[in-house]
Amino acid sequence: MDVKVPSLAENINSGTIVKIFVAEGDPVQKDQDIVELETEKAVAAIPSPVDGKVTKLHVKEGDEVQVGQVLLSLSEVAAKEEAAKEEKREDAGNLEGEKKPEEIRAEPSSADREEKQTAGLEEKDEEPQAEEGSNVDAAKAGHGPPASPSVRKLALQLGIDLARVRGSERGGRITLDDVRVYIDQLQKIALERTAKIPKGATKTLDFARWGYIHKQPMASLRKKISEAMVISWTSVPHVTQFHEADISSPMKFIERYAAQYEKNDARLTLTSLVMKTLVPILKKYPTFNCSLDEVTKEIILKDYFHFGVAVDTEQGLIVPVIRDVDKKKLLQVSKELGELAEKARQRRVSLEELQGGTFTISNQGGIGGGYFTPIIHTPEVAILGLGRAEVKPVVRSGKIEEAMLLPLCLSYDHRIIDGANAARFVRDLAEELGNLKEDEVKLEAEEIAQNKEGSEKRSRQDRKTKQ
Amino acid sequence: MKSTKAEVVVVGAGPGGYTAAFYAADKGKRVILVEQDKRLGGVCLNYGCIPSKALLHATKLIREAEEAKIRGISYGKPQINLAKLKSWKDSIVERLSKGLNSLGDKRRVEILYGRGHFEDSQTLRVETPEGQKFIQYEKAVIAVGSKPAVPKAFDLGNKRIMTSTEALELEEASKDLLIVGGGYIGLELGTVYATLGSNVVLVEAMDSLLPGVDPDLVQHVKRHAESYFREVRLKTKVLEMATAGNQIKVTLEFEGKEQVGYYDQVLVAVGRVPNCQDLGLENTRVRTDDRGFIQVNDKQQTSDPAIFAIGDVTGGELLAHRASKQARIAIDVMTGEPSTSANIVVPAVVFTDPEVAWCGLSEAQAASMGIEVEVVKFPWSASGRALTLDRADGLTKLIVEPQTDRILGVGITGYGAGELISEGVLAIELGATAKDLAETIHPHPTLSETLMECSHLYYGQATHISPTKVTE
Numbered sequence: 001m002d003v004k005v006p007s008l009a010e011n012i013n014s015g016t017i018v019k020i021f022v023a024e025g026d027p028v029q030k031d032q033d034i035v036e037l038e039t040e041k042a043v044a045a046i047p048s049p050v051d052g053k054v055t056k057l058h059v060k061e062g063d064e065v066q067v068g069q070v071l072l073s074l075s076e077v078a079a080k081e082e083a084a085k086e087e088k089r090e091d092a093g094n095l096e097g098e099k100k101p102e103e104i105r106a107e108p109s110s111a112d113r114e115e116k117q118t119a120g121l122e123e124k125d126e127e128p129q130a131e132e133g134s135n136v137d138a139a140k141a142g143h144g145p146p147a148s149p150s151v152r153k154l155a156l157q158l159g160i161d162l163a164r165v166r167g168s169e170r171g172g173r174i175t176l177d178d179v180r181v182y183i184d185q186l187q188k189i190a191l192e193r194t195a196k197i198p199k200g201a202t203k204t205l206d207f208a209r210w211g212y213i214h215k216q217p218m219a220s221l222r223k224k225i226s227e228a229m230v231i232s233w234t235s236v237p238h239v240t241q242f243h244e245a246d247i248s249s250p251m252k253f254i255e256r257y258a259a260q261y262e263k264n265d266a267r268l269t270l271t272s273l274v275m276k277t278l279v280p281i282l283k284k285y286p287t288f289n290c291s292l293d294e295v296t297k298e299i300i301l302k303d304y305f306h307f308g309v310a311v312d313t314e315q316g317l318i319v320p321v322i323r324d325v326d327k328k329k330l331l332q333v334s335k336e337l338g339e340l341a342e343k344a345r346q347r348r349v350s351l352e353e354l355q356g357g358t359f360t361i362s363n364q365g366g367i368g369g370g371y372f373t374p375i376i377h378t379p380e381v382a383i384l385g386l387g388r389a390e391v392k393p394v395v396r397s398g399k400i401e402e403a404m405l406l407p408l409c410l411s412y413d414h415r416i417i418d419g420a421n422a423a424r425f426v427r428d429l430a431e432e433l434g435n436l437k438e439d440e441v442k443l444e445a446e447e448i449a450q451n452k453e454g455s456e457k458r459s460r461q462d463r464k465t466k467q
Numbered sequence: 468m469k470s471t472k473a474e475v476v477v478v479g480a481g482p483g484g485y486t487a488a489f490y491a492a493d494k495g496k497r498v499i500l501v502e503q504d505k506r507l508g509g510v511c512l513n514y515g516c517i518p519s520k521a522l523l524h525a526t527k528l529i530r531e532a533e534e535a536k537i538r539g540i541s542y543g544k545p546q547i548n549l550a551k552l553k554s555w556k557d558s559i560v561e562r563l564s565k566g567l568n569s570l571g572d573k574r575r576v577e578i579l580y581g582r583g584h585f586e587d588s589q590t591l592r593v594e595t596p597e598g599q600k601f602i603q604y605e606k607a608v609i610a611v612g613s614k615p616a617v618p619k620a621f622d623l624g625n626k627r628i629m630t631s632t633e634a635l636e637l638e639e640a641s642k643d644l645l646i647v648g649g650g651y652i653g654l655e656l657g658t659v660y661a662t663l664g665s666n667v668v669l670v671e672a673m674d675s676l677l678p679g680v681d682p683d684l685v686q687h688v689k690r691h692a693e694s695y696f697r698e699v700r701l702k703t704k705v706l707e708m709a710t711a712g713n714q715i716k717v718t719l720e721f722e723g724k725e726q727v728g729y730y731d732q733v734l735v736a737v738g739r740v741p742n743c744q745d746l747g748l749e750n751t752r753v754r755t756d757d758r759g760f761i762q763v764n765d766k767q768q769t770s771d772p773a774i775f776a777i778g779d780v781t782g783g784e785l786l787a788h789r790a791s792k793q794a795r796i797a798i799d800v801m802t803g804e805p806s807t808s809a810n811i812v813v814p815a816v817v818f819t820d821p822e823v824a825w826c827g828l829s830e831a832q833a834a835s836m837g838i839e840v841e842v843v844k845f846p847w848s849a850s851g852r853a854l855t856l857d858r859a860d861g862l863t864k865l866i867v868e869p870q871t872d873r874i875l876g877v878g879i880t881g882y883g884a885g886e887l888i889s890e891g892v893l894a895i896e897l898g899a900t901a902k903d904l905a906e907t908i909h910p911h912p913t914l915s916e917t918l919m920e921c922s923h924l925y926y927g928q929a930t931h932i933s934p935t936k937v938t939e
Contacts, residue, residue, distance in 0.1 A: 143827065144810040146873055146898025156805040171871035171900035 002058075002070045003034065003049060015039040016220060017063045017071075026054045028074065035059070035071055038220065042354065043347045050074065147174035155179060221315045232378045237414040240373040240385075241422040245430035247389055248404040253441040260443050264451050266335035268441070270406070271363045274386065275307050275333055277436065279326045281429045282359060287417055288425060289358045291379040299416060308357035308377055309337060311344040312367075318344040319377060321357040331443060331451055365389060365406070374411045381416050384429075385409035406433070470601035473499040475801070476591050477608045478583040478746075481509020483778030483790025484610030485567055490798045491608075492574035499602055500571065501593055503582040506560075507567040509612055510779075511787040513560055514632040519655050521556045522637070523818055526662035530695075530820070534857070547663060553637045583611075585747035588773045592747075606773055606801050609753070609761060610790065611746065613739040613779035621647075621735055625710050628733045631656060640665050641731035645717055647705050648736035649676040651817040654688065656734060658695060658820055667696040668728070670703040670719060680823060681830045683844065684880040687860040688819045695820075708733065741780045756782065765807045767797035775801065789813045812895045816885035821860055824888035827895040828866050828876035840876075841869045843901075845921040847881050849931045852912040858882040863917035865901060867925055872900040874922075883914060890918055901925040 005015070019036040022028055033045035034054075052074035059071055145162040147155070151174060155162045158179075165182045167174035207213050218226070232238075247270070254268050261268040282289045282305060290301045305326040308319040320340040325333055343349045360377040363386040374385040387407030394403045408430065412422050477488040480502035488500040506513055532542045571578055579602075581595035591602045615630035626633075631652050640663035646653040649671030661667045669692065671678075676692065676699070677685050692699050700721060707718040714729040741759045748755065752771035754762045760782030767775045775797040778790030792811060799806035814826035833840040847853035847861030861881020868875050877891025894904060904922035909915045923929040 143812075143875055143895070146871070148897045152810070153806075156807065167898075170902050171868075171873040171898065173873075173898040173900070 001050065001052075002073050003046075005037070005065050005067050005069050005071060006046065014064060014066045015044075017059050017061050017065060018043060020057065020059070020061055022054050022057075022072070024054050024057055028052055028054060037065070038347075039351070042349050042351055044350070046071070048074065145174055146171055151176055151179060158183070219315055221318075225316050228378070229375055232375050236376055236378060236381075238373070238376060238411050239414050239419065239422065241410045241412070241419070241426050242371055243408040243410070243426035243430055245406045245408055245433045246394070246403045247406045247433055248402075250433060250436045250441075251389070251404050253436065253438055256438075257441050257443065261331065261334060264331060264335075264443065264448060266331055267338045268330075268334050269337070270365065270386070270389070271309065271361060272330060272334040272337050273436070273441070274363075274384070274433065275309075275322070275325050275337070275361060276330050276440070277429065277432050278307070278359065278361075278384070279305055281425060281432060283326075284428065285421055285425050287421065288382045288412065290381055290416065292381065292413070292416055302358045304358065306356050306358050308360035308380070309341065310360065310362035310374075311341045313345045313347065315347065318347075318349065318354070319357065319360060320344050320349050320353050321355065323356070329447060330441060331447060335451075359383070361386065371407045371409055374409060376411055376413055381413040383411050385411070470590070470603045471499065473497055473577075473602050473604045475499075475606050475608065475798075476501060476583075476602050476604040477610060478591065479509065479610035479612055479742075479778075479780075480504075480507040480567070480578070481610060481612050481778065481790065482511050482787040483612070483794045484509065484608070485571070486791040487608045487610060487777060487794035487798055488576050489570060489574055490795055491801070492576045494798060494802050496802070498574075499577045499579055499604075501579045501581065501583045501591065501602075503580070505580065506564045507571070507578070508560070508564045510614070510632075512563055512567075514635055516787055517563060518556050518560055518635045519631075519652075519659070520818060521559050522552070522635070522659045523655060525552060525555070526659050527820075529662050538857070549637060549640065549663070556635075556637070582745070584745065585750050588751045588771050604773075606775065608794070608797055609746070609769075609774060609776040609780055610778050610794070611742040611780050612790075613741050613785055615652075615735065616738045616740045617735055618737065621705070621708050621733075623708060623710055623715075625715065627710075627713075627715050627731065628708065628735060630735055634660075634734050639732075642666060643714075643730045643732075644668070645670070645715070645728065645730040645733045646736060647733065648738070649673070649678070649699070649701070650736060650738070651677065651819065652736040653734065654692060654817070654819045656736070657692070660734075661695040665732075668698045668700070668730070669696055670700045670705065672702065672704050674702050676701070677817060677819075677823065679831070680817075680825065681864075681878055683830075683862060683864070684823050684825065684878050687821050687862070687880055688817075688823060690860070691820050739779065739785055741782070743780060758782070765809045766800040767793050767808065768800065784813060784815060786813060786815060812892050814888050814892045816888060818885060821858065821881045822884040823878075823880045824884040825878040826876065826888055826892045827874070829878065830864075830866060830876070833866060833876070838875075839869060841867045841925065843867065843921050843925045845917050845924055845929065845932070847914075847917060849920070850912075850914065850917050851931075852914050852916065853881065855912065856882055856914075861914075861917070863887075863921050865904075865918075865921045865925060867901050872902055872925070874899055874901060874904065877918070879917075881914065881917075887914055887918070890915060 015037040017035055018038045020034070021036070022034050028034060028048045028051070030049065030051050031047045034048050036043055036045050054072055055075045056073040058073070059065060065071070144152070145165070146167060147162055152162065154176070160179065160182065162174055165174050165178055168178050169175055250270070250273055254270065254273065258268050286301050287299070289305065290299050293300055304324060306321050306323045307325050308321045311318050311320060320343065322333060322336050322340060340349065340353065357377065357380060359380055360383040362374050362383060364372060365386050365388040368388050370387045372385055372387065374383045376383050387409065389404050389406040391402055392405045393400050408426050410422055410426050474496045475491045475498045477484045477491070477498065478501045480488070480500050484500065485507060488498050492498045504513065511517065529545050532545065535541070568578070579593050579595060579600065581593040584592045584594070586592050586601070589603060591604060591607060593600045593602065615632065617630060621628060634656050640660055642665065644660050644665040644667050646657045646667060646669040649669055653669055654676065657667045657669055675682060675685060676689050689699070703719050703721045705717060706720050706725065709716045711729060714731055715733050717728050717730060717733065719726045719728065741761070743755060743759050743761065751774055753769040753774055753776070756762055761769055761776040761780050763769055763776050763781050767777050769776050777793035777797050779785040781793070783789070793808060796806045796808050812826050814824060817823040828838070828840065830842055842864055844862055844864040847863070848859040853859050853861055858881060861884070862879070863881070864878045865874055866876030866878070867873065874894045877888065877895070879887050879891070901922040904919060905926060907919065909919040920929045920931060924932055927934070
């Protein structure tokens with residue numbers, strides 16, 4: 001059998017082979033890692049689907065591969081087992097409910113995905129997701145998207161998924177014309193994609209004319225960052241709100257309890273403290289924790305608080321996401337932040353850990369940066385930048401006092417959020433930070449015990465999985 | 468051993484099988500159609516839909532003549548010549564079956580009479596009257612259908628215990644007839660026999676007639692059955708049957724109590740089982756489920772790449788028109804044209820009095836799947852046409868998706884419901900909304916108006932129903 005590049009994640013359609021762990025003739029076991037693949041944001045190992053022997057390698061290290069491309073061929077072990085599996089596979093091909101790998105990978109088409117990012121096009125990309133519930137119901141009940149049998153037949157012949165086509169008639173009924181419009185759009189996008197390369201790359205200048213130069217290829221992560229930034233910068237009207245927060249007292253707490261956290265395998269940082277402080281502010285101003293569905297013109301407010309944290313790595317910026325910050329204690333958040341940042345630096349973050357964020361924090365304080373204008377991590381609508389906190393003189397009741405001031409830089413999507421609310425947001429955030437209670441930082445005995453229990457459990461599990 | 472070659476062999480010449488054979492021939496395939504019976508048409512044409520509907524039609528006149536009395540029109544007592552009725556029914560079957568032979572001949576479909584048996588995935592052995600023949604085929608379609616289920620305990624080898632097949636032969640209309648099973652077969656044939664003079668007692672193990680059909684569609688059927696039949700007993704099980712002279716002794720159980728009755732004839736109509744035995748499926752890679760039905764995907768493919776299966780033998784709803792649709796899907800897929808049975812709408816009609824018909828999503832299905840729907844019902848007592856027919860015992864209902872107004876299901880009970888349901892099928896297939904139906908003119912006075920009125924009712928504006936809100 002052939003082992004193919006599996007569907008990796010939404011938006012991810014290709015990668016580079018970093019390492020091949022097996023050679024031709026090697027026996028492999030089911031779930032044994034066979035190759036390591038670097039995608040735009042993470043390095044992932046691909047396991048063998050079956051027990052067998054490598055008969056042929058179709059790729060070499062450094063190759064750029066697409067989803068669905070054959071990596072290597074395997075002969076399966078033991079004739080008896082082979083027969084059993086053969087039959088099973090036949091079933092998968094034949095009987096309903098199960099899909100062939102080809103079908104699975106055909107689903108998240110890159111053309112469709114990128115459509116959304118091409119501004120100005122009426123695209124339905126997010127819509128299948130929005131409608132997912134009802135479509136699933138429809139499938140169960142035996143009624144698919146509303147369209148006449150002739151239109152459905154045509155769609156079947158052309159391989160078009162009608163769930164992605166916008167129906168113009170009553171009840172969202174899809175007509176032949178709707179299918180035509182959809183095909184036109186697909187074509188347009190396909191054309192734009194091919195035209196994009198020469199368009200984007202203005203004339204190649206011969207810089208060597210003016211002196212010695214070095215060339216290096218753009219790494220896939222760099223390419224991805226570049227694309228994401230262009231999309232956000234060109235499609236979202238950014239405004240950045242600046243403010244200062246007096247963090248004299250929280251800094252004291254950090255100093256006071258850093259050791260206590262250290263003992264519990266966590267590093268108490270300003271970033272984790274700000275993350276926890278952000279939760280009540282985002283609950284008060286929920287539009288900062290939302291996304292905009294440009295197709296349906298709906299604002300999607302999220303009841304969960306998953307925060308992305310910008311991590312500087314050798315290869316470039318990576319933004320892993322810490323989930324359910326509202327439900328976790330500061331200790332837990334600090335711990336996860338440290339772990340995720342480390343994973344990001346080692347480029348071991350899984351694709352899931354990069355998705356689903358609702359708000360992002362970028363702290364340049366550690367490097368020493370001051371005010372800056374962060375770019376929103378779409379489809380989120382706001383990002384908070386933190387600069388380096390410095391002791392500065394402030395005037396309070398006519399007296400000059402010392403205060404530790406933290407630069408806050410809040411970039412927001414002006415389509416959703418107005419300046420007044422942004423000003424209120426940073427004002428309240430600064431106040432909340434300044435008035436932080438010691439109790440919220442200090443660890444209780446109970447919490448410490450829980451944490452220990454948790455980490456022991458985890459390390460036990462780690463050992464298990466290693467075995 | 469000589470063998471014939473065929474591109475497509477179809478086993479079974481019922482509505483699924485002959486459709487598959489003819490359609491494949493129309494698409495240029497060399498086809499052999501194998502039938503073990505002496506006539507084409509399968510159960511539907513020979514022992515099911517067609518003869519039963521002929522008898523229901525013939526006897527309807529008797530029921531209607533009786534009802535005409537209250538309208539001031541009286542006839543004498545009907546004289547029934549059972550032999551003549553039977554030969555009239557047989558002539559219809561004969562004519563249709565002959566028609567199939569001629570349609571097959573014109574398409575150069577070779578018809579082979581005999582039992583088919585798979586030797587392997589490419590070979591079918593047919594036991595014809597002239598001896599064994601072997602067919603080397605490229606693709607096979609299994610369309611062998613189903614037959615009445617007879618629980619072992621009832622199988623006494625006594626001719627007085629009938630299935631639908633024997634009952635349709637109409638040898639006699641005995642005095643006391645017990646019908647076991649309150650499904651459509653029991654109800655339809657019960658109506659025929661009751662009209663011909665039998666005292667019919669119908670027993671059903673479940674707590675309703677036509678189990679599985681929305682209760683509001685069954686209520687009128689139940690009322691009629693109770694008036695035609697001597698008795699309708701629900702939640703009643705048959706424990707034992709035994710020969711007792713010229714009668715059958717039947718032990719029934721109702722709420723834990725046993726009861727013994729004597730009947731001249733018993734009709735067993737408790738379901739149908741697939742005709743998979745002795746087909747040689749074990750020599751192929753075809754898989755069956757635990758009830759013996761052949762497993763297929765939405766393209767009618769079995770787990771054997773060379774073999775398709777369609778119709779009753781694949782389980783689900785055992786309906787002729789479903790088999791015919793599946794035949795076309797199978798042949799399309801076989802000839803490389805994309806096709807699927809996903810999202811097709813299969814209507815069902817029960818030819819009881821009054822008829823019951825439905826398609827798409829039922830109210831019960833919506834509830835069990837947790838699909839949010841709005842149901843609107845138009846009682847026929849508000850239909851002028853129904854009253855002129857003296858048939859106010861009807862109901863039309865729409866099952867609508869509230870967010871989009873899309874029609875997901877239609878249910879009708881009433882006089883001629885079977886002819887009315889097709890509009891519902893078309894509406895659902897076209898993805899029509901209640902608005903589309905409401906905006907379409909329906910001729911007056913007809914029963915089809917009930918569908919339009921129903922959609923008006925969805926918007927709270929049905930002309931012939933009192934408004935829910937009154938503006939002062």
